[in-house]
Amino acid sequence: PSFGARDLLGMAPREALPLLDVRVPEVYERLDGVSAADFLARVRFPEDARHLAFEVFSRSFFADPAELSAAELVLMFHIYFLGSSEGLLFDVPTEPYPRALWEPLAGYLEKLGARVCTGTGAEVVEPAPEGRKRVLTGDGAIEADAVVLALDAGGLRRLVAASPGLGDARWREGIGRLRTAPPFLVSRLWLREPVGAERPGFLGTSGFGGLDNVSVLERWEGEAARWAARTGGSVVELHAYAVDPAADRTAVAARLREQLARVYPETAGVASVDERHEWRADCPHFPVGSYADRPAVRTPDPAVMVAGDLVRTGLPVALMERAATSGFLASNALLSGWGLRGQTLWTVPVRGRSAVLRALVRAAGR
Structure with a gap:
């Protein structure tokens, strides 16, 4: 229509x-x-x-x-x-991501001999003997045959600035010009009453102030579904993207709640058992004319690769897909240098x- x-x-x-x-x-x-x-x-x-x-x-x-x-x-x-021909399809886990994906994946990697160091900041990458790399962290140093810099734009800028031995002048200048998108808000509300049974699990919106989408989490997530079944309420998540950095954050969260009542009127006046508001500013910004400054997967150093949603891949991929695809491309590039076959990548037509x-x-x- x-x-x-x-x-x-x-x-x-x-x-x-x-x-x-x-x-x-x-x-x-x-x-x-x-x-x-x-x-x-x-x-x-x-x-x-x-x-x-x-x-x-x-x-x-x-x-x-x-x-x-x-x-x-x-x-x-x-x-x-x-x-x-497939259009847009969301595939989501049936439990919270740490339980369904990240913790099992970490356990799998550890069984293969990997060390997973969460909460450990990488501060500097410097040359090591025999062409290896040394990563200095808050807990010491780690030496490796190769490094993949899978960072957000701000983290990559800071690490490269602190690591004068990385790349060449042109590459470093391009990294220095990378920009971060405006902040975004994710609000999760535990409502005392349910939203309408006909409501979809996910709804993208436009024209409702700063509200960009609404998720009714008990439609797919086990933890939220069990809470909703036990209490008779709903767990609703609201997203607001590209928020003015100078905006009053408490007011932004309040306006999202007001817009939810416009989209789903049955939520108007419903009390919240709890609310959590998470602010982040870690997404790449792709302003007009910025493509040439984005790093490719390969860098001037064959032992250093870049991955993430800010990377040029030469493939038709968006942010989450670009992060995953560039990770495969980075690992494939390193594996090929060691005479090993990597992962075959599938994509929509180019x-x-x-x-x-x-x-x-x-x-x-x-």
């Missing part, structure tokens, strides 16, 4: 052609110098469709559309609409799926 035939006739078809044949990494060469907001204005997308299909994507990059590179927005369109649409784009010179 938000995108009818009349809306289609009102668009600028020539400006919309880049959506039909997204190629990686060419999309960055074509659109990294344009903001997502300017691109959508040129295409003349109807207002409702912009909210539905694009602002949700833009906000999921923790960025305002006026600052986000149009290349990232168009790439998301490709991944979820025209580049993949160009538009329709040969007819690709031909149309080429004929129009776009």
Whole structure:
């Protein structure tokens, strides 16, 4: 209902052609110098469709559309609409992540001989004898044949600045220009009464102030489901992305609660048994023209790789997918240097799926 035939006739078809044949990494060469907001204005997308299909994507990059590179927005369109027949699918664990994933994974690695050092900060990476690397931590030093820098943008900037032996001047300058996106808030509410039984487990929103999505956790998470069954209430999680750093944080959390009552009116006036509000600012920012500064997986040093959601991979992937994909690429690069086979990677197509649409784009010179 938000995108009818009349809306289609009102668009600028020539400006919309880049959506039909997204190629990686060419999309960055074509659109990294344009903001997502300017691109959508040129295409003349109807207002409702912009909210539905694009602002949700833009906000999921923790960025305002006026600052986000149009290349990232168009790439998301490709991944979820025209580049993949599967669309957008969430696969989530049935228990909290530490219990379902991180702790079992740590145990598995330890059985293989790995040491998992949580709560240990990496402060400096420096050369060691025979081409090895030494990582200085708050607890001492660790020597290794290779290092993967899987850090957020701020952490990577700080570590590289403190490690003069890492990389070359050009690489270090690019790392120094990496930016962090504005802060975001995750609020979890334990409500005394349930939300409506018809409510979905996850709902992306736009046009409700700072509220970007709502999760009803007892729909899939065992811990929340058991609490809800025991008390008759609901466990609801609210996300707000790209919050103004100068905003009053208590007021932001209160406004999210107000917007929840607009989206799910049955929650208005319902008391909370408990509330937790977590603020973070650790996501990469991809402003207009920033693609060239992003590090690739490989660095000037063959024993040092970079992984994370800020890395250039040459593949059509978004933030969480980019973090996982770059981790595989980093391990594959190291394994190949030791004569070992790595992991085969699967991806959505690296160009538009329709040969007819690709031909149309080429004929129009776009």
